[in-house]
Amino acid sequence: MKKKDAILKVATVLFANKGFVDTSVHELSRLTGAAEGTIFYHFGNKEGLLLTILEHVREDIVAQFEEFLRERSFESGMKMVEEEVAFYLYLAGLKEDQFLLLHRHFPYKFAETGPEFRENLEAIYNCLADYFEKAIRTGQEDGSIGKDVHPRKSALILFTMVDGLVRFKNYNLYDAGALFNELIASCRRMLQAN
Structure with a gap:
């Protein structure tokens, strides 16, 4: 592993678990x-290091989702939504430090004054919402998801629900796995045709 990669990996863990201020270059x-x-x-x-980490987080999440989608075919858009929800939770467990970093407050404080931070955070969340939106549109085309469902707004709500469970898990507030079946049932109810 190159020094630069090792620095990024260790800094991600430190920033995620200790915070930005409490992580020293020393x-x-x-x-x-x-x-x-x-x-x-x-x-x-340190700000440049954090920005590089956010760029890598985005690239890594996108690569993982693209590989997941490339290797699967879905019987319907609704099934695609369900499997994307499951994969998001799996990925958040696999990349726990990256997701914990995204749930910390300090990246958003930097985003208030630093456009490059804001752009990276928006890109991360937009790409995730885009995956859910594509699945919803696919479901509308195949009839498994209601035509009256607003694809983007529903994708954002789905993302918020799933990411909320990840926060529960990352902060040890609740066993997110215990809510999985109810989450999937809620997704189905939300996306069904009226």
């Missing part, structure tokens, strides 16, 4: 074996 240097100067050389500063 600690990152100690844990990765990279000199502080090397970290600054690659990323400029």
Whole structure:
């Protein structure tokens, strides 16, 4: 593993679990074996490091979803929605530190004044909502999802429900797995034709 990749991996874990302010470049240097100067050389500063991490998170999530979709065929748009919901939960467990980072407050504070942070966060959430929207539109075409369902708004609501369960799990507030069947049933009810 290259030093730059090791720095990104360890920084993701530290930022996700300790926060931005409580993660020092000195600690990152100690844990990765990279000199502080090397970290600054690659990323400029801690903000540059965080921005690079967000870019990598987006690329990784998109790549995982694209691979998931490429390897499957779905009997209907509704089944596609259900499997995307399940995959999102699986992916959030697999990439726990990345999703925990996205649930921390500090990236959004940076997004208030830093357009590049805002663009990256929007791109992450838009791509996820886009997957749900595509499945809804597919379901409307094949009749498994009601024509009266607004695809984008419903996709955003689905995303919010699923991501809320991920937050429950990441912050150990509730066993998200115990709600899976009810989540799928709620998705079906929301998307059925009236």
